[in-house]
Amino acid sequence: MASSSATTLKPAISAAGLSKSYGDKVVLDGIDLRIPEGSIFALLGPNGAGKTTTVNILSTLIPADAGQAHVAGHDVAREGDAVRAAIGVTGQFSAVDNLLTAEENLLLMADLNHLPRREGRRRTADLLGRFDLTESARKPVVTFSGGMRRKLDLAMTLVGDPRIIFLDEPTTGLDPRSRRIMWEIIRSLVADGVTIFLTTQYLEEADQLADRIAVLDHGKLVAEGTAEELKRRIPGGHIRLRFADVSTLESAAALFGSVTSDRDELTLNIPSDGGVPALRSVLDVLDGASIEAEALTVHTPDLDDVFLTLTGHPRSGDDAPAQKESIR
Template identity: 70%
Template sequence: MTDLAIAASGLRKSYGDKTVLDGVDLAVPAGSIFALLGPNGAGKTTAVKILSTLIAPDPASGPIVVGGHDLATDPQAVRGAIGVTGQFSAVDGLITGEENMLLMADLHHLSKAEGRRVAAELLERFDLVEAAKKPASTYSGGMKRRLDIAMTLVGDPRIIFLDEPTTGLDPRSRHTMWQIIRRLVADGVTVFLTTQYLEEADELADRIAVLNDGKIAAEGTADELKRMIPGGHVRLRFTDPDAYRTAALALGEATADDDALALQIASDGSQRELRSILDWLDASGVQADELTVHTPDLDDVFFALTSSSAKPQEALR
């Protein structure tokens, strides 16, 4: 448990007859990025609210430890260890960016001198110095998000919850946010990220959990999750009809596309399998004009695991 920033066992939350979280287990290593994926209504934000002490879990939940502190017995210590950036910006648009930062410093009971020092450092770190004296209402979406995270860092938290931090941002602002998140982790911060952008989880996360119907459908690295889904293949395309026919006869299990002079061979895309195919081509004296590898991506994983027509274990067969 000492190397885990967050550990939750049997996390449960219901509202009346509706079960939002149904026995969720979470283990987030310190200094890592953990991404929680799931469709709308899957319970991602509810999980963040519980782990950040904003709402209480159901009594039937197991132990929850955040930042080394028991959430049930010492929630104040948990709050001192974390920062939260929600789906909706906490920035006050009526005051300047600098004033937003100083307000957060006051809330953290920093002295005026310390508050100004911390605010100045963070405004520079997040490239907001030129806009610091302008009302936050004039900021772009990306600038507001940067200010939002800068405000979260005023208390120097070691664990940060980012609930869909790039929703609504343009691609350039999203990539800027990714760089910010990577720098946070490089500084030793643990990031618990929820997102609906699969590319974002693939790009950033050390581990990913897919939440569906209140339960964790699967968890692992991006590569581990992709390997769970069938459909990977190698495609060989030929321009010489004779070479194509020779290869089609030799590779009887391959799916043939006579019109395109192409063969599709089921494969996990591993180096071992690719080497085997290339060795066979060389030994047979057959020249493929094009070889492409197709592996399932996180989109495939997401759709398989969150399908309304099949249970996750069925989708992975």
């Protein structure tokens, strides 16, 4: 994961009041973004939340109805050519040509990027090596596995040497091994200073990769923060203590208010956000009563809990109000 100090850098991508509707359907409802250079930003949300629409607007594929957006310092609406020169886009579905070889696909992209012939061949060779595709360079893409296609798709995005890359669900359909290979490639790009805007439905992916995560639901950003910040805002975290016997368990339980205990397992669950102050407080209470726990573990909600808690609620005006969480 890129350094959290990236939040102090100037934004590679920024947006204010970004909105988009199709007829009566509001797809984006005034979202604000600020994504620092050299970081990974993940946008999460259920199907239809507006993730791909956001990518399409920021990459100049479609116009916004309202709001402003800047990518690589250029206004998306007024400086589309400059934006496109600075970015690469890997969509949900591979854009490779199955009838061409991997090498031919990359050379085609070099031509489309108006690279000199020698530079195009050099960059093609470099990318084939970087993505471990050299041995398959002259095989038709139709023979490739899903993971190889996805690697080639991303390699094609890099032919133009973009400093900002939009990855729209880049590992959809990949097996766990191929997904982790893609994660390593993404990390290496960020280590080279590239900014990644990632949309994904794999919550582990966002947890593993992203410096900051935003949750989009019904076209609105309902939460934003680091993975740990988001998890701490969701109820369900607790500190679990295990004791040597029932007597010690009951003595410990009497020291705390809202707890649950399991006499068979000799465990006590104390609600907690998982932070160090809360942990220290629990240990201080036990020390003050001269009670010793045999084991202690901290359990915090994961991004699945965050996703389920913050998304899927009816819109305002429907049967129930949408839940909103703002984490800055």
